[in-house]
Amino acid sequence: MQAACRLNSRRPAQKAEARRQRLVFTHAAATEAATEGEDTVIEANGKMIVVESDGTIIIGGPEAVARASARSEALEAAPESAEVEYLTGRANAVQKHFPSSLGADDFMQRVEMALYAFGFTGDNSIAMVNLCRDEVTLTLKHRIEETFGSAFSTNGLGGVLTCGVTGMGAGFSHSPLCSSNKERYVFFSFPHISINASGEVGPMSRPGRPGQSCACGALIKATNEIKSEGLTCNCKIPGVHDALDPEMSILKQRIARRLRHEGNTDESVKNLSLVDITKVAERTISDDLEFLISKTVNTDKADYAVVTGVQIHNWANDFEDASPNMEFVAPTSAYVVVDGVKTHLDLTAMPPMTPRQMRLVAGPADVCNQGGQTMLREEEAPYAFDSKDARRSQKARLQRYLSLMKEEGLDGTGATSVPSWQSKIVKGTPERCATADNSTIIDSSFAENAELRKIWVQLEEKYKMPSN
Ligand SMILES: [Zn+2]
Numbered sequence: 001m002q003a004a005c006r007l008n009s010r011r012p013a014q015k016a017e018a019r020r021q022r023l024v025f026t027h028a029a030a031t032e033a034a035t036e037g038e039d040t041v042i043e044a045n046g047k048m049i050v051v052e053s054d055g056t057i058i059i060g061g062p063e064a065v066a067r068a069s070a071r072s073e074a075l076e077a078a079p080e081s082a083e084v085e086y087l088t089g090r091a092n093a094v095q096k097h098f099p100s101s102l103g104a105d106d107f108m109q110r111v112e113m114a115l116y117a118f119g120f121t122g123d124n125s126i127a128m129v130n131l132c133r134d135e136v137t138l139t140l141k142h143r144i145e146e147t148f149g150s151a152f153s154t155n156g157l158g159g160v161l162t163c164g165v166t167g168m169g170a171g172f173s174h175s176p177l178c179s180s181n182k183e184r185y186v187f188f189s190f191p192h193i194s195i196n197a198s199g200e201v202g203p204m205s206r207p208g209r210p211g212q213s214c215a216c217g218a219l220i221k222a223t224n225e226i227k228s229e230g231l232t233c234n235c236k237i238p239g240v241h242d243a244l245d246p247e248m249s250i251l252k253q254r255i256a257r258r259l260r261h262e263g264n265t266d267e268s269v270k271n272l273s274l275v276d277i278t279k280v281a282e283r284t285i286s287d288d289l290e291f292l293i294s295k296t297v298n299t300d301k302a303d304y305a306v307v308t309g310v311q312i313h314n315w316a317n318d319f320e321d322a323s324p325n326m327e328f329v330a331p332t333s334a335y336v337v338v339d340g341v342k343t344h345l346d347l348t349a350m351p352p353m354t355p356r357q358m359r360l361v362a363g364p365a366d367v368c369n370q371g372g373q374t375m376l377r378e379e380e381a382p383y384a385f386d387s388k389d390a391r392r393s394q395k396a397r398l399q400r401y402l403s404l405m406k407e408e409g410l411d412g413t414g415a416t417s418v419p420s421w422q423s424k425i426v427k428g429t430p431e432r433c434a435t436a437d438n439s440t441i442i443d444s445s446f447a448e449n450a451e452l453r454k455i456w457v458q459l460e461e462k463y464k465m466p467s468n
Pocket residue numbers: 132133134157158159192215216217218219
């Protein structure tokens with residue numbers, strides 16, 4: 001088999017057309033030593049040697065030389081703008097649904113700079129973070145904690161805010177105190193959604209899990225159920241919940257009540273998409289947060305900032321493929337209240353960092369470049385525990401072990417079982433052993449009492465038909 005090798009990489013950029021013409025000449029002159037311009041083509045021992053004008057030497061048969069040159073042409077055909085074009089395409093697919101979307105690192109740098117201008121830092125503030133329970137939302141929580149230190153979490157399924165005034169007060173009491181004895185809180189609240197590399201809304205790849213997963217599972221479930229069951233029956237009496245499924249039932253009924261409040265009907269909800277419901281969830285949760293703030297924050301004692309929006313996972317269709325996994329945040333509101341005075345912040349009016357600055361601040365990344373109006377960075381360590389590179393190198397390592405076992409005669413010898421530490425455990429029943437008792441989750445005396453059930457159904461019916 002003949003191969004072409006490039007012995008000198010000092011080739012300056014040349015136009016593809018000039019190379020094509022040189023190749024045409026090379027094929028035609030395969031049997032005779034000749035020169036064309038400053039290139040020299042020599043045939044020796046059935047191989048062709050091309051000495052290019054810049055000193056580059058290509059050795060091989062006509063086919064190998066053609067293949068090597070085709071590769072060079074392909075490189076020349078890929079302009080430097082290709083990365084920005086690709087990333088802009090990815091950003092456009094996200095911004096089509098959420099126009100304010102920014103790369104997660106870009107978003108975080110803008111938030112940090114804007115809040116610093118009003119006196120908020122990681123040293124003098126506590127972050128109050130409200131996200132979905134989904135592990136993928138940690139990609140944003142890690143970024144917040146990099147900036148503002150360990151956060152007080154009020155997470156719920158779908159981002160539903162159920163911590164109440166007690167949860168808020170607990171977080172506030174952990175705030176650092178600045179020199180003027182003031183507390184500072186920075187609230188972050190975001191439901192989430194997946195828009196994958198192909199622009200599909202909902203599907204999501206996850207590390208180590210073949211096939212498609214989705215995000216947000218809780219909001220997808222709520223969307224499907226409200227569309228199929230209708231709005232009226234999901235507008236439960238405020239304050240009730242399903243004892244076996246408290247967060248999901250609270251999330252779903254709050255979204256339903258919000259939809260009714262915004263003028264939707266049993267008929268109109270059938271046309272709502274996951275993007276629509278995610279935006280409704282954001283409005284619901286952000287207003288819930290405002291209500292809790294109004295009931296708990298004392299502006300004589302504290303300054304605070306609120307940043308709300310939607311977290312968007314723009315990951316590869318397959319977790320380990322060549323496509324970069326990226327995170328976006330679409331802010332809907334950002335403001336500070338300092339000494340009781342409220343100031344709104346427009347994060348989209350701030351410039352993004354340069355790629356160099358972003359790498360310095362957020363850590364090295366293979367992909368870190370402009371995508372439309374924002375700066376995008378591939379989702380890898382330090383913000384994701386499970387990276388594409390780690391998975392690829394694990395696969396390579398396992399392949400190496402398989403061949404080493406053959407090479408070193410260890411094939412099958414490691415499969416022999418050895419007594420495990422578990423075999424040494426003395427069997428017995430501990431003093432306290434939890435049982436599946438339902439005295440707290442479901443009080444069966446209530447569920448089975450016919451009279452109470454009848455009154456309950458009447459109450460529910462009365463609430464579903466509010467007087468106009
Ligand atoms: Zn979720």
